[in-house]
Structures are given as structure tokens and as C-alpha cells.
Amino acid sequence: MKTYQLHIEGRWTDGADGVTEAVINPATEEVIAHFCHATSADIERAVASAKQGLEEWKAVPQWEKGAILVRAAGLLRERKQQIAEILTEEQGKPLAESLGEIERAADFIEWGGEEARRVAGRLIHGRDQGNTIEIRKVPVGVVAAFAPWNFPVVLTAKKLAGLLGAGCSCVVKPAEETPGSAVELVRALLDAGVPGNALNMVLGKPAEISSTLIAHPAIRKITFTGSSPVGKLLAAKAGEVMKPVTMELGGHSPVIIFDDADVESLAKSLVAKKFFNAGQVCVSPTRFFVHESQYEKFVAIFCEHAKALTVGNGADSATQMGPLANERRLQAMEHLVEDAVAKGARLEVGGKRIGDKGFFFAPTVLTNVSLDADLMNTEIFGPLVPILPFSSEEEVVNIANSVDYGLAAYFFTNDVARRRRVSERLYAGTIGVNDVPAHIAEVPLGGWGDSGYGVEGGIEALESYMKSQYVSLR
Known part of the structure; x- marks a missing residue:
């Protein structure tokens, strides 16, 4: 059985104490691999290696850095079938979604490579004769990067593309649920020449x-993608030692469907968006608000399509939604449903675990949901959909903005004036107007409020891993 090793000092190695942990297939609950545990001594060696690697990588011209990253993107595309199969086995998502994730990861790595070639400072004429001022862009240093299990390839790739493109080195810590696919991403970068x-x-x-x-003094920046509670803990620790952080945290995205929207086509398309990756997506549409004139029609069509979804093992080509990642997510879904029903919600579809093997939870729709139900105020991160009616624009915007999350928000209307008006009032780093947009390499993604700070992607991708240095020359 496969054992995933650590990568330290330029080689693959077991942990110093020989401890390993099982990797579980969430569709079968079977052990499919093991991974090595890093000891404190291993971590120390990894940081020392990254410190040395920083100087080695800084010595590589930016143009060549870019070429290496573009080469890595090509390797990911060549190997996407193999990596996608590993990803589906350890994470559960349908193979088609895994293949798409590898493609998007390659896009981010390629984008980081292209942007690496554009890193530039600037010259400023000094106020005195003979004085020239340089503003240099320099890498921040060694980065500690923490990646999640829901999109272990593309979300790790986003971090590595930005920090490597900027000239930083790193110690990356993938999620323990999904080590295999992250290993393959690292392998592609190394094979390309990093x-x-x-x-x-x-x-x-x-x-x-x-x-x-x-806490390590050689680490100069932290980047983390994960839940808001964990992100706050890590940000507090980083603050104690004055280290900058990029935090891509949780979301609780509202979806507002106004009275002039085409609810028939919307209901079908939003089912696909909502249950993508079993709802385990930080920007997933989660709080549905439908104008009262369209409410009953939307609920009926949405429920019809939700019930028709094929839930199963992601390796099966017929599967449209896979399992949740682990037992903890199952328990979280059960709690949210029980709490909502206890507070008056009506269960329209689903609401329970499917079978007794694998972490499968049925696509679930609830109506008559109280605004004080936990699922209206806590990130859901699963296949639950509360649908509420509203009567006015003012009312629904206020409710949409009533939580502390601000990652994404979506609304649908044909009213041109309303498009501008509502988009300017919603509190979120990403706004979809008649769209639930995917995060693509050329745009920055960042949250507001409890959804974090800093961005990844876009021309801003490298900026958070660089410092500006003022040099006065005479």
C-alpha cells in the first residue's frame, strides 16, 4: 500500500519517528494509503532547507522562474488523469470534477509563471542632483503555506504559484485527508525545475x-485556506510574532432571486452550482432568498432537480455528487438539519445520511427556516439549502449582509438599475450578477470580515509575497 512521504532538503523521506496515519476513501471508508508524520526535528530541517532554498531560488532570473512554472503547468496537464484519480479516491468528488480541478491548478501555476516575468520595481528621480531612488520588489522570504482538503490541488497551486513566482521558498502543509494529490502537485513543480x-x-x-x-523565526509569512475559526487562531498566533498573513476563510454566500428572474432555468443551474463538490466549497451559494411572487415555483423546481441527483462513489461515471470528506462533516450536517427543524423549518428534500457505508448525505432542501437557525448563521460546507421568501429589495439586502462572512454574494435580475444598485450594497469580495462565477487564475479572490483578508489570483497573486524596498542612491 502506498505511503506518502515528506519532502525535505530536496528528497522524499519518512518522518524521523516512523509514525504514519491512514488515508481513508470517503466513499468506502476503506484505508487506501498512509502518510508520514513530521516530527519537530523534521519541521526544523524543512525550514532550514527552505531558508537555503530561498537564496537558490532568488538567484534564478525571473524569466527562468516563469519558464519553470509554465513547464510545471504543462506537466500537470499531461498527468491530469492520474492525479484526478488519486484526488477522487481520497477526497470523494466525481472524477469529472477532479479533472477540472487539475486543469484549474495548471492555469494558476501557468498564470504565476507569466506574472513572474512581469515583476518590476521603479525608478524615481531624487529631489537633489545626483540622487536616484529605486523602489525594489523583493520576496518576503520563507513562507508557511497551509492548504485544505476540499480542493487540495488547485488551492495549494494558488499559493505555490504566487509565492514561487514572487521568488519565495516555502514549507507547505497539505491537509491530512488528501496528501496524495498534493504530493503529485509538488512532484510536478520539482520535475519542472523548482x-x-x-x-x-x-x-x-x-x-x-x-x-x-x-513561531519559527525563519518563517516570514503565513498563508492559510480553511475555516474561519481556525484562521482566527492562526492569525492571532502570527500577530504575536508580527508576521503577515493571507487568510482565505469561510463563506456563507447569499443568493437573491428577484421577481423578474427566470426561475425555471435558474433553479436547474443553481442545483448544479450548490451541490458541486457536495457543497464543500467556500464560495458555494448557501442562503437562498427568492421573491415571494416566484417562491413556490422556484422551490418546486429546485427540489425536483435536487431529488434527481445521482449520489455515489466519485469513481462511477454516473455520479453527480460524491460523499462528504469525513465523519465530522456528516455529524455537522445532521446537527444543522436537526437545529433548523427544531426551530420550525420544513424538510422538503433529503435531510439524512444515505446508507451506512461511506460519508454520503442526501441533497437537502429546507423551507420556513428561522433566521436564528444555526445554518443561517454558520458556514454550512455541505449539501444543505435553506430557501426563504422576501418581499422587498431593502429587506433582502439587509438580511444578506447580516452575517459576518463576506466572501461571495450572488443575485439575479433583469433590471439594469438594480444590478448596479444591489452590487454596490452587498458585503462581499466577489459579487455575481446573474452569475455564480468560478475563481479563475486571472482574477483576485479575497474575503471580507470573517472570510479573511488578502487575495490570491489575478495580477495581485504575487504582490502579497513581495515587499517594497526604498533604496536611495547617490
Whole structure:
């Protein structure tokens, strides 16, 4: 059986104490692999390696850095079938979604490579004769990067594309649920020419690794994608040692459907968007608000399409929605449904686990949901859909903005004036007007409020991994 190793000092290696942990297929609950645990000594070696790798990588011209990253993107595309199969087996999503994730990861790596070639400072004429001022863009240093399990390839790729393109080295810590696909991403970058010391990878207990890396004096920046509660803890630790962070955290995205929207086509398309990756998406549409004149029609059509979804093993070509990632997510869904029903919600579709093997939860729709139900105020991160009616624009915008999350918001209307008006009032880093847009490489994604700060992607992708240096020359 496969055992995923750590990557330290330019080589693949077991953990110092020989401890391993099982990787579970969420569709079958079977052990499919193991991964090595990093000890404190392993982490220390990884940081020392990254410190050396920083100098090695800085010595590579920006143009060549870009070429290496573009080459890595090509390798990902060549290997996408193999990597996608690993991803589906360890994470559960349908194979078609896994293939799409590898393509998007390649896009981000390629984008980072192209942007690496455009890194530039500027010259300023000094106020005195003979004085020239340089504003230099320099890499921030060694980065500790923490990646999640829901999109373990593309979300890790976003981080590595930005930091490597900027000239930084790193210690990356993938999620313990999905080490195999992350290993393949790292392997592609190394095979393309990223120096081994510049790209270190550790696996193991999240709390121990994060505490050690954040406190380490050689680590100069933290980047994390995950839940808001964990992000707040890590940001607080980083603040104690004055280290900058990029935090891509949770979301609770409202979907507003106004009275002039085409609810028939919308209901079908929103089912696909909502249940993508079993709803385990930070920008997933989660709080549905439908104008009272369209409410009953929308609910009926949405429920019809939700019930028709084929739930199963992601390796089966007929599967449209796979399992949840682990037992914890199942328990979270059960709690949210029970709480909502106890507070008056009506269960229209689903609401329970499917079978007794695998972490499958039925696509679930609830109506008559109280605004104080937990699922209206807590990130759902699963296949639950509360649908509420509204009567006025003012009312629904206020409700949409009433939570502390601000990652994404979506609304649908044919009224041109309303498009501008509502888009300017919604509190979110991403706004979809008649759209639920995917995060693509050329646009920045960042949250507001409890959804984090800093961005990844776009021309801003490299900026958060660089510092501006003022140099006065005479």
C-alpha cells in the first residue's frame, strides 16, 4: 500500500519517528494509503532547507522562474488523469470534477509563471542632483503555506504559484485527508525545475505543525485556506510574532432571486452550482432568498432537480455528487438539519445520511427556516439549502449582509438599475450578477470580515509575497 512521504532538503523521506496515519476513501471508508508524520526535528530541517532554498531560488532570473512554472503547468496537464484519480479516491468528488480541478491548478501555476516575468520595481528621480531612488520588489522570504482538503490541488497551486513566482521558498502543509494529490502537485513543480530546497512539504498533526512553523523565526509569512475559526487562531498566533498573513476563510454566500428572474432555468443551474463538490466549497451559494411572487415555483423546481441527483462513489461515471470528506462533516450536517427543524423549518428534500457505508448525505432542501437557525448563521460546507421568501429589495439586502462572512454574494435580475444598485450594497469580495462565477487564475479572490483578508489570483497573486524596498542612491 502506498505511503506518502515528506519532502525535505530536496528528497522524499519518512518522518524521523516512523509514525504514519491512514488515508481513508470517503466513499468506502476503506484505508487506501498512509502518510508520514513530521516530527519537530523534521519541521526544523524543512525550514532550514527552505531558508537555503530561498537564496537558490532568488538567484534564478525571473524569466527562468516563469519558464519553470509554465513547464510545471504543462506537466500537470499531461498527468491530469492520474492525479484526478488519486484526488477522487481520497477526497470523494466525481472524477469529472477532479479533472477540472487539475486543469484549474495548471492555469494558476501557468498564470504565476507569466506574472513572474512581469515583476518590476521603479525608478524615481531624487529631489537633489545626483540622487536616484529605486523602489525594489523583493520576496518576503520563507513562507508557511497551509492548504485544505476540499480542493487540495488547485488551492495549494494558488499559493505555490504566487509565492514561487514572487521568488519565495516555502514549507507547505497539505491537509491530512488528501496528501496524495498534493504530493503529485509538488512532484510536478520539482520535475519542472523548482529547486528541491525551495519547496518543502510536511504532513502530520495540523496543530503541532502550524504552531511550530508560525513561531519559527525563519518563517516570514503565513498563508492559510480553511475555516474561519481556525484562521482566527492562526492569525492571532502570527500577530504575536508580527508576521503577515493571507487568510482565505469561510463563506456563507447569499443568493437573491428577484421577481423578474427566470426561475425555471435558474433553479436547474443553481442545483448544479450548490451541490458541486457536495457543497464543500467556500464560495458555494448557501442562503437562498427568492421573491415571494416566484417562491413556490422556484422551490418546486429546485427540489425536483435536487431529488434527481445521482449520489455515489466519485469513481462511477454516473455520479453527480460524491460523499462528504469525513465523519465530522456528516455529524455537522445532521446537527444543522436537526437545529433548523427544531426551530420550525420544513424538510422538503433529503435531510439524512444515505446508507451506512461511506460519508454520503442526501441533497437537502429546507423551507420556513428561522433566521436564528444555526445554518443561517454558520458556514454550512455541505449539501444543505435553506430557501426563504422576501418581499422587498431593502429587506433582502439587509438580511444578506447580516452575517459576518463576506466572501461571495450572488443575485439575479433583469433590471439594469438594480444590478448596479444591489452590487454596490452587498458585503462581499466577489459579487455575481446573474452569475455564480468560478475563481479563475486571472482574477483576485479575497474575503471580507470573517472570510479573511488578502487575495490570491489575478495580477495581485504575487504582490502579497513581495515587499517594497526604498533604496536611495547617490
